[in-house]
Structures are given as C-alpha cells and as structure tokens.
Amino acid sequence: MLAGTVLGTGALAAPARAQQAVTGTESWVTAWTGSAQGPYPVGNPSAQPNQSFAFPDAAEGARDQTFRLVLRPDLWGHRARLRFTNAFGTRPLRIGGVHAGLQYGGAALLPGSNRTVLFNGAAEATIPPGGQLWTDAVELPFAAEADAALLMGRKLAVSFHVMGSSGPMTWHAKALQTSYVSPPGSGAHGAEEGEAAFPFSTASWFFLDAVDMAAPRGTPVVLCFGDSITDGTASTMNGDDRWPDVLSRRLHAALGNRVAVVNAGIGGNQVVGPAEYGPQKPFPGGPSALARLERDIISLSGIRTVVWLEGTNDFSRNGNASFEAVRDGMRQGVERLRAAIPGIRVVGATVTPALGSSSPAHGHAEQDEKRRQLNAFIREGGLFDAVVDFDAATRDPATGGLKPEMVPDSTTGAAGDRLHPNRAGYLAMGMSVPPEAVLPKG
Template sequence: MTASTTRLPRLITATVATFGVATLMTGSAVAADRPATWTGTWSTAVTGAATPPMPQTVFENQTLRQIVHTSIAGRSLRVRLSNEYGTEPLVIGEARIARSAGGSQLLPGTDRRLTFGGRSSFSVPPGAPALSDPVTLPVPALSDLVVSIHLPQRTAADHRWPDFLARRLQAQAPLRHLGALNKGIGGNRLLHDGNTVAGTPFSGIGPLFGDSALSRFDRDVLAQPGARAVIVLLGINDIGQPTSLAPPSETVTAEEIINGHRQLIARAHERGLRIIGATLTPFQDTTIAGYYSAENEAKRAAVNRWIRTGGEYDGVIDFDRAVRDPAQPLRLLPRHDSGDHLHPNDAGMQAMADAIPLRLLQLTGDRVVAQ
C-alpha cells in the first residue's frame, strides 16, 4: 500500500517488524503559496501474528532494524508504529531513524532519536498506533532510511495474569486439575461492542476490541465444557474509551457498569458457575489522551467500592490493591507500569496473579475462565 495524499494520512503499518513513515514536504514539492503538509512516503499493510502450529517470533532485549525505501522527499519526518493486532502493550525501549549508507549501515551525521510525546521509552497500547514527534532530517526521494527499534521485554511471552495464574495452579497439587482459560480481549468493554471515532488515529480498530462482554458471555464463558468458575475484570474501558477513542454517545455511568456486572452474575449463577469479581486497576495520567479524568476516576472508585462491599460476587480479587502505588493510589506502582500508566507490565501481571486467593478456586470441576 502506498500513501501519497497531501494530508496526514492514516498509515497502516505492521507491528514492530514494519513501520510507517510520513515526511513534511517542502521546497519544489510544495507551491510557494501553499503551506507544507504531512504526507506518506512509505507504508505497509498489517497482518496478525502466526497461530499454532506455526511458531511465533519472539524478541527479548533485542533491536530490530528495518530498511524503508522512501517515495517522496522532505525535510522532516514522523514514524507511525502499530500494535494494531497486539493483545498486550508493546514496550519500546528506544526508537531511532537514520539515512542508510548502504544496507543497514547508518550514514554518519543522520542518526536521530525518535520520541513519542517527548518520551524515548514508551508503550503502545493493544490495538493502537503510536505517532512519533517530528524529527528534522532531510530525506531524498527514492532513498533508504534505517529504522531501529529496541524491544526490552519479551514479546509473545504468555505473561498475562491468567498465564501466571495457570502456573500457580500447577504448583499446587490439589489444584492441578484446574485449567485456566483466558477469554479476555484487549480493549474490550462490558456494555458496548468495540467502536472508535472516525478521523482519529484509532479510527477503524474498534472491531479488534471485540463484541461486548455481555453479548459474548454465553458463547465464550458459559459454553466452555467443564467450567466451574469465572473471574471477571471488566469496566475500565467502558469508563475511559468514550472520552478518548470511542464515540462520546457511548459514555456510561458507574451504575450502568454495576448493572452489567449484575447481569453476568445472574447468568453465571443460572448455569451453576461460581463468579469472582476483580477490582479495576489505577490509570491516572495514562498516556492515552482523554482516557483519564477526575470524573472517570470517580466512576472507577464507585465500581470498585461495589465490587468490594456489595456482596454480590461469590468472591473478590483486589487487583487494584495489588498493583497500585501506596504513595499515589490512583497510579500504578512504577515497577508494575508498562509505561502507559494504564496497562500493567509483566511484573504487574505477576502481582495480579499472586493476589488471587487460591481458596476461591478450591472447587470441583475442570476449568477457571478469566473474562
């Protein structure tokens, strides 16, 4: 796919392995009476990761270097990265761009550090793109650029909290008969299907967030053979997305979220499943613009208060307490923060799994389903 419009294009780029580049056209490329505008010089379409039996490519503390061949010239550039098909945050330790001196060799004097919102180390949320700050670097037409991305954390590592829970279960002889099925979806909401506002950097990725939990609960959870318990962690995206990337018309109240949880409880009990509620984790100062506000925090607090004290769930797991900063309880503890102040990192996921009282799972049956 090529992008040649004279506006900031909606570049479609591949996660980690490929990157989109936009240049700021100047000089003879733009008429003197016309302001310089962003336009695409290189792009590629994205695909999802390989699925079994094909092996997944895993990177840990490695730098990936890719050669990008430009189509037009410019004096400044921006790079768009995508985690569009990702299911967990993509942590970038550092990103750089330079002109090529041949192959992957850098042309002296052209190496530039890329920053995203002023930060060189950052996290790309699941299902989302990230657009770099502008970098001054004269780029000839039909030339090669070298994009280098350092990935400090292991990718495709099965480091979500249900994965760590499964390991805890296997370490306890009385619980080894319990399997852990992860039915969570990155960006998923309790009350609304995945949806995003047109004309924004998130436009078009809504379907990746899946159907609402209320609509998929029967097929994804209740239909699982041998299921005896379900752990529910839902609601934070219902709170934050309508003020950031979803239509404002989908804004919901804390009471509506609580009533959605009550629906899950009633449907689980009707099928004889034990259902356990998990508190929503902190998200103050998340890097996702518009996601956090004092009003949204008040909704999270109200939902958590009900989960903890309402007595309607068969048990409670306090994920909020497990990963929050005791000195700033509205924020993730730094060692648990992936970098976007919303998604826990591997250590945070481990802390969440460790916070699950295994006595809640001492039951007969075959599977615990995480929603």
C-alpha cells in the same frame, strides 16, 4: 451434535455443551482460548510486525495461504479438538489441510509430532459468515507418551490452509505470541514440519478461538474475562507473563495437570458498550462483554470459575458509561452465567488505577471516581462468590495511580502508559489471587 457441524451465531449453547463426553472417565476441557474480537485490522495488537506482505488487501483477507498459529495449551491431553470461527466474516471461509504439532522453534515443528486434523472425517470444511466449527478429535501421541509435567509451557502449532480468498478475517489482535504465515497464493503447507514455507510473522491469532483437551472428568477450568489488562498489554512478547499466566503456574504447582486457566481478555473491551457491533460496524475493543458471554464462556467446555476484571474502558472517554450502567451490566452478566452453568463460581476483580495515563481516553478524575465506585460495589455488593483485589495490588497510595515500578512497558521496552501494568505489575496481580477464591468448592 456431531464433530464437524457448522454453528451459526444463534445456535451455540446447547449443541456446543453437549459435546462434553470423550470416554467414561474423561471429558473435553478448554485448554486455550483466543476470543474473536472483530475483522482484521480493527483491534489493538501489541508489537505487531508489518502485515502488508502477508495480507496486502484487508478486504480480501487471506488468499490461498497457510497459517501456522502458535499457542500454549494450559493443560495437555492425549486427544484434542479445535474450534475455528468465521464470526466476523462476510464470505464463506474454506479451510483445509489442518494439522497440529509441537512447536520446536520459530515456525519449525518437533519432527514426527505433526498430526492431520479432520472435520467430520473430511479434510476440508466451509464455515458460513457468523459461524463456527469444531474439528474431529485428533490424537496427540507425544502428549500421551510423555509425562504431562514435561509438556507444561510447551506450545502447540496449529496449521491450516485458507482456500481461495477469505474476505474479512476474524482475529484476536493481541496474541503477544509470534505465529507464522506463508505468502499469498502459496497453497497448503500445513503438513510440512520445517519453517521454509513461512517467511512472515504475526503477533495475532486468526480464525481459531478455542482448543479442547481430553482430561479426567471434573477437571476445573478457570476463565479470566476482561479487557487489555487481562489480554496482557505491556507484558512481555512471547513471555507468557500476563496475570492469568502467573495464576496458572501457581495453580499447576499445587494441582499438576488437573486444572486449566484460560484467557478470554480482549484489548479495549467494555462491559456494556458498544451498543451494536458487526463486520460493517466494528470497534477496536470487540463486542461488549455481555454480547460475548455465550461464545466466550458458556459454549466452552468445563468452565467452573470466571474471574471478571473490567470497567476501565466503560469509564474512558471512549465509553462514557455511568457507574450504574456498568454495575447493572455486571449483575446481568453474572445472572446469565449462573443460569447457564449451574454451580459456576463467579469472582469479581477490582479495577486497577489509571490516574495520570498518557492515553487521551484514560487517566482523568471522573474515570477514577467511577472506578472507585465500581470497586466498592465489587467488594461490598454481595454479587460475587469471591473478590480478588487487584486495585490493592497495583495502586500507589501516594499518587492513586500505578506503582512506579509497574509503569515501564515490557513488550517493546518503551515508556509505559500508566494504564497497563508491566510484567512486574502482572506478577503482583497473579500472586495476589488466593487459590481458594478461584477454585470450585468441593
């Protein structure tokens, strides 16, 4: 497949995975993901600013305005490519004026770092409803010239102009990262390195769901797959302290720029529910884990390990799934992953406690009983290549709920919900992962 080819939802696996080669010694490696969960505003954002000035009409979506999305690549390379998505759109999405640069602060870029990004040699492209599109490769001279270690933790700013009205916007609600938007009708501003054109902020990502970097062939990617506890609810806004972030820093300390950890969590996600999902029938937790395996894991570049933490929402009053349904769903998912990606390592993570949660859908005894059944299966069922015991890292033996120090919310400073661990909880989770459990063998 040539860069710039538009893909519909039914043609992802072979074409997307065929783009591995960059040079004889390099390959594309997934450096960042922001799983598309549905049409704005359906979802579970955290610390979201008022969006009514940037997007006055959700049905019309973005209108002739520029996004400057800020994200942290987990691995840097001298060349990158971007994947744009219209997965939940109902109109063709016209985008142009795409640029990628190094964030300086706020919506401002490091002078001289901004680079034009093209689609099969063209400055703009149209993505049909349900489709997605890779850009051409773009050189990042600042990454080639700098010591890679000096860029770790720095953030990439991806700017693009939505031409006309987008209609329903495909988004990832819970970015926990501030990005920026120009006013409706303001036109293309992606080439500008200053911040004056971007008065509005958002705590979500729109239309962009993956970034690849060129890296030495064989560089492993560890993908963290799950719900809001992987997505990072109650971690710190702009703090990069979700448990996958903690794990990333540990692995980079040992391996340098020769590994990537990416986050494919969606707040509210379930293993087996909902039974159907689409632009006309959205659900705050996005499509089921089984429905998004192809898009969010199999079609990505260089995935060698998947750490799967999920089940809480299936057992909530919103999901009402049986233990058996979730167990069988996990078996099906692992089987599909192993069939699609030979040699992939699939790691099961035990589900953290929610007893006593203030959320009306969570915290009841039946949910906890099913959670304990699922954890026993994860530990003893022989399905996974390794097990990470997040339950042991976060559970208070005296109450069966979260440890008290893991309850207060870190994102807004409010009271916690006894469902989502705070920064202290995510730190304990990330520190509890044995590196040998998630790194590929050999």
